[in-house]
Amino acid sequence: SQQGEEDPQALSIQEGENATMNCSYKTSINNLQWYRQNSGRGLVHLILIRSNEREKHSGRLRVTLDTSKKSSSLLITASRAADTASYFCATDGEAAGNKLTFGGGTRVLVKP
């Protein structure tokens, strides 16, 4: 069963706008990761945030983690058409045997 659940399932925005997606999970984790998947391609790692971290930045990406609410958010600022993709959160923790478990993803469409 999936550990992480992304919300919303789909998101459509205009180029230049910010995109925010959320991930909720059920059991305690070691870390949480975000991945991007372009249509027909493999997943590409974006960012990893450890359970003792609250916020992390990478370029136009900002990730927050709230372990008390068992949730994370991914913010993409000043979106571009090239950001059109599916975004997945993945967690690993003792309950999942320390193996990476993925959510169902958020499909993001950035319109030019």
Add this chain to the structure above:
Amino acid sequence: NAGVTQTPKFQVLKTGQSMTLQCAQDMNHEYMSWYRQDPGMGLRLIHYSVGAGITDQGEVPNGYNVSRSTTEDFPLRLLSAAPSQTSVYFCASSYYSTNTEAFFGQGTRLTVV
């Protein structure tokens, strides 16, 4: 640097046929895994390996076999294909099973008719 290479990219099988999906990585990663991706289901773990000679089952292992004779290669075998195995299959590798990013292959789109 090739990263993780999967072959073939596309495959059509008849029900009952067997085949092997190949996966190779050139990053000297100990941990390798196979996932299947179905619409709306995210990625589900089929089998994984923490090193040469060591494999274990994931969430959805039925109908699949794996072996790990070398660090580089981790093939996935479908023993007797069924329409329910129609999916996109991804191989991934990483230094460890946890606390590290995973590198994914480009995927194999399998259709079982």
